[in-house]
Every structure is written in C-alpha cells, then in structure tokens.
Amino acid sequence: MIVVNDIHKSFGKVRAVRGVSFDAPDGKITGLLGPNGAGKSTTLRVLYTVLQPDEGGATIDGNDVVTNSLEARQCIGALPHGAGLYPHLTARENIAYYARLCGLDKNDIEERVAGIVELLDIGDFANRRCKGFSQGQRTKVSLARALVHNPQNIILDEPSNGLDVMATRSLRELILKLKDAGRCVLFSSHVMQEVAALCDDIVIIANGKVAIEDSADGIRERTDCDDLEDAFVRAIDMVGDD
Amino acid sequence: MRTLLTVFRKEVVDNFRDRRTLASALLMGPLFGPLLFAFIINLSIERSLDDLERSMELQVIGQENAPNLMRYLRSHNIEVVAGPADRAAAIASVTSGDIDVVVLVPEVFGEQLAAATPAKIELISDRANTQAERDARRVRNALQGYSQQLAAMRLVARGVSPTVLRPINVDDVDVSTPSGRSAMLLGMMSYFFIFALLMGGMYLAIDTTAGERERGSLEPLLSLPVTRDQLMLGKISATCVFMAVSLLLSLCSFFVALKFMPLQQLGMTPNFGPTVVVAAFFVLLPFVLLGASLMTLVASFTKSYKEAQTWLSIVLIAPTLPILIVSILTLRPQVEFMFIPSLSQHLILVDMIKNEPVNLLHVAISVLSTLAVGAALTWICARLYRREGLLG
Numbered sequence: 001m002i003v004v005n006d007i008h009k010s011f012g013k014v015r016a017v018r019g020v021s022f023d024a025p026d027g028k029i030t031g032l033l034g035p036n037g038a039g040k041s042t043t044l045r046v047l048y049t050v051l052q053p054d055e056g057g058a059t060i061d062g063n064d065v066v067t068n069s070l071e072a073r074q075c076i077g078a079l080p081h082g083a084g085l086y087p088h089l090t091a092r093e094n095i096a097y098y099a100r101l102c103g104l105d106k107n108d109i110e111e112r113v114a115g116i117v118e119l120l121d122i123g124d125f126a127n128r129r130c131k132g133f134s135q136g137q138r139t140k141v142s143l144a145r146a147l148v149h150n151p152q153n154i155i156l157d158e159p160s161n162g163l164d165v166m167a168t169r170s171l172r173e174l175i176l177k178l179k180d181a182g183r184c185v186l187f188s189s190h191v192m193q194e195v196a197a198l199c200d201d202i203v204i205i206a207n208g209k210v211a212i213e214d215s216a217d218g219i220r221e222r223t224d225c226d227d228l229e230d231a232f233v234r235a236i237d238m239v240g241d242d
Numbered sequence: 243m244r245t246l247l248t249v250f251r252k253e254v255v256d257n258f259r260d261r262r263t264l265a266s267a268l269l270m271g272p273l274f275g276p277l278l279f280a281f282i283i284n285l286s287i288e289r290s291l292d293d294l295e296r297s298m299e300l301q302v303i304g305q306e307n308a309p310n311l312m313r314y315l316r317s318h319n320i321e322v323v324a325g326p327a328d329r330a331a332a333i334a335s336v337t338s339g340d341i342d343v344v345v346l347v348p349e350v351f352g353e354q355l356a357a358a359t360p361a362k363i364e365l366i367s368d369r370a371n372t373q374a375e376r377d378a379r380r381v382r383n384a385l386q387g388y389s390q391q392l393a394a395m396r397l398v399a400r401g402v403s404p405t406v407l408r409p410i411n412v413d414d415v416d417v418s419t420p421s422g423r424s425a426m427l428l429g430m431m432s433y434f435f436i437f438a439l440l441m442g443g444m445y446l447a448i449d450t451t452a453g454e455r456e457r458g459s460l461e462p463l464l465s466l467p468v469t470r471d472q473l474m475l476g477k478i479s480a481t482c483v484f485m486a487v488s489l490l491l492s493l494c495s496f497f498v499a500l501k502f503m504p505l506q507q508l509g510m511t512p513n514f515g516p517t518v519v520v521a522a523f524f525v526l527l528p529f530v531l532l533g534a535s536l537m538t539l540v541a542s543f544t545k546s547y548k549e550a551q552t553w554l555s556i557v558l559i560a561p562t563l564p565i566l567i568v569s570i571l572t573l574r575p576q577v578e579f580m581f582i583p584s585l586s587q588h589l590i591l592v593d594m595i596k597n598e599p600v601n602l603l604h605v606a607i608s609v610l611s612t613l614a615v616g617a618a619l620t621w622i623c624a625r626l627y628r629r630e631g632l633l634g
Binding site (some may be wrong): 050070073074079080083089093097098100102103129145146 | 244249252255256257260457458459463464465466468469630
C-alpha cells in the first residue's frame, strides 16, 4: 500500500511536482499517466527514496519515505526508468547481487533467482553476460532483479518503453499475476491504451499536479468523453499551465 | 557488514572481468615504471661510456701536417679519417649537421711547432648541437692533453721539472656510496610505485561512480534496502584491493627488472632486495586508502565516464608535485615532510634504497598522517553519496 500525500519537488527553478496526492492500494494496479515532463518520474523517484520531497510526504506500508527510508525501501521493488545492468555480470549474477543486497538468506538466493528466472522466462539468456542484451532482455532482467526479494509494493517507471509487442504482452501478464498475488503495483506510462487495458485506478498527472484520479470508466464519465484519449487530453487541459 | 562485503565482492568480480580495468591495473601500471626505467638507465649508460671506451671517428683536414698528433689521437681511441676538401666545405657540412666535428691542421703547423710559437689548430663544431658537442668536447680534451704533453717535454728539454706547470693539484674525493648514487636516479622509483598504485584503482573509481551513473545502474541500486554508506565503503574497499595488488606487482616487477639492468656500470648498487620490497609495500600501503578515496571522490563529481577519466589523469600526476619540489631543492628528510602524503613515502623509500637507517618516527608519522587523510576523504565520499545530486 502506497500513500502519497501532497508531494512538492523542485529542481532549481523548475517545479517538477507541485502537490501530488493519491493512494495505490494492495491487490490493485495503479497507473500514473501523463505527458512527457509531467512529473511522473519525479514522483516515483520520491517513492523509491532516491529523491527527497521539498514538501509533503509518502508512506509505503506505513513507512515514511523520508524518515524511515530504509524500511520503506525494504517493502518495494523498483524499476527506474532506463535502469542499467552490470555488463560484465551474467543476468543471473545481476539478479543474485540484488538478492544478496536485499538481505535474502544465502541458501534461499539460488532458489529465489531460479524462481524469478522461470517466472520471467529469461532462462535462455540467464547465464550470458549482460553486455549486448537487447532492450527487452535488459528490461526483463531489471524487472527480475527488482522482484527477486518478493516485495509487496512494485514501482515501475515506464516499464514498457522500448519493448516489442511480445515483450509488452508478457510484461502485462506479469503485472496481472502480481496483482492476483495481492501486491500493490504502481507504474507510469505515457501510453493511454496500455494504462486503460491494465489499471484499476488511473492517476493522470500534468504540470506536476494530479488532473484526475479514477477508474477508466470514471474518467470517461467525468470528462464526458467516450474515447479515452480525448478524456486524457481534456483532463490535462483542466490543469492549466500556471 | 554483509552489504559491504557483497558490494566489495561484486565490484571485484565485475572489474576483474573488464579487460580495460585489468590491463591498467595488472599490466600498464606495474610495467610502465620498469620499462621507462630500463630505457633511462640504458640511455645514461650509453652516455657515460662516451669518453674513453667508445671509439669515435674524427674528420681531419691536413693530417699530413701533424703526424705525431694523429698518432696521439689514435692512441686515445679517436679514429682519424680524411675530412672535407677545404675549410669552407667543412664549415658548410658542420652547419648542415652532416658532420659533427672537423679538425683543421694548417700547413704551417709543423713550422710553428718547431719555432715554439703557439701553433694554431681549428676545431669546427656546432655548440648548439648537444649530441655533436659531446664529441667536440672529447676532441678538445684530447688536443689539450697533447698540448700539455708537448709543454712538459719542452720543459724537460730545458731542464725544468714539468711539475711547475701544475701549481695546484685538485683531488676529487667523492663520498657517495654506490647505494647513495643510486638514490638520485632510483628516487624516481617511488613515484612509479605511486603511479602504479593509482592506475590500479583508477578504472574502478570511475566505474563504481560515474560509470554506474552513466549506465543507469546507480538508481536501482540506491532503491535497495541498504544504506549508501555501506555501498560507498564496499566500492572503496574494492578499489583499495585493486590498488594494493597493482602496487605489489609494481614492486615485484621492479625487483626483477633491476636484476637485469647493468646498474653497476653506472656505479650504483640499489638496496632493493626482498626485505626492502616487503618494507616498501607496507610503507606505501596507507597511501592505498588515500588514493582510492581521492579517486572515488573526484570521480563522484564528474558527470560521465569520459569526464572522470580526464580529471583522474590529473590526480595521477598530483602526487609527483611534492616529490618534484623536494628533488629540485634537494631537501633532506625532515619531520615536517612526513605529514605530506606521497612525499613522506618517497623520502622513506629513498632512504631504504640508499641503505641508510630509516627513522621509525618518520615512518610512524607518515603512516598515521596518510591514513588520517585517507579516512577523511572516505568520510567526505560517504557524505557526498548521500546527496541527491549524485544521480546527476
């Protein structure tokens, strides 16, 4: 369960996030939707604690991301945007490294890594060094690495970027599996269709503010648009440029 | 502690598989010193052999005018050959650099000698050409010697002792020991050790900071339930290990290389046996922490791999500065110098190589002050790693 409460974050003069609040409950998929530069990544980076908010805060399973950041990190698996792997390590070693850093028991690590390799269907290249992996392979390994310690909350920043149809599909299936397992999944995207197909709740962000937070149907209704894309554009217009 | 070990082990394995890191740590750093050194030693041996042992060719115009002088020159290992046609041709070819030295003996030389008036000989050379000047100096000395020999013979012929020509007899007493003479040249060695040490960890320092950021692997790493201090310390320890290995290899390669260098010909016997190798390793070891944290610190500030490389090349040179200044001013080891890292190690090493007693107080101050600076830099690195700006 992730609770975001009025986060503000500026970089110099750029006010990237200006008061974002929403909840991402367990057993649901929450989509963070918005145009480029809307503040999606900044919001997520605050949640996985690499950035500190200027104002406001957030809790992950009740752990404050600022004052209890270590505990908060314990409850999340994060896939940052454009996450990189260690090119000289094999996929399996990359995953095992994270498992060890997450404090998994030595005897469990091999088993956990084997399990996640199977879940994400990356056995074909799991023993190869990551140098020269395709974008899809990299994303899968990064995802495996983020999930290896079985986190309750999963934060994915534009996970489908650069993936082909097949890879996107299997990613979607994985996210649904996580939901069924009762996890809290929060992911960002700028692709309307993807979010609509997957998410229980959609949070549309524009200009660093929440434009609307609802289900796909709710958003259609509230913006008075049948087409979700139109609804998206209208919702963004509602925020304005101030 | 477990996190630290995990990070440490991963960085060692990761970088051990990287050819560039490996080449710079295990080949480039340790071999660069001995190779450059062998080159310099051979050059100076070649130079020191110039005077008497090496035979040289001398072009002379008018050999027939001074047969005795020619014989004298030959006995001093100077091979006399026919020179250019005339004086103008000689000057032209010396100016163009085709010939280094030409001696011109005028026809009147024999007459002037017989009449005991100063007999003129011309020595044509180019003083601006340092290579040619060595030969010219040798010929000049030979001619001077011949002149003195003639003078002595004339005095004897007149019943005067030739010693009147030498009112003062300067006797040069050189108190430097063979080990001491070594120190001048071998003083450079300490820098090569520091260079190899820094080279060994340079790519790690870049890879674990700027490289990790550029690859995009830093952000997921920071989202793990570990503290940034542990990550940083693990990375610095891995860098330290590479540096220490590189240092050890460099010491060993020097140990081997010195055996093959004809240093005795230069009158040097450096004290660089196995004991000194081990002692030198421990004297330099504290510098490893300083080097690792300094390089990590500098690399943390940079935005990219390339930028880090540029800045770290400057860090590679920085430790030479105090060594250079002290070498130019030829200062003796003093307690104050022992507070300056790199300089203190240099001075202690020079004493060891000279086979002079090493002041244990100096060693203690050197070790402690270097460790203190290293610890301070590590602390700053850890502070820096807590910043947000780290992500760039």
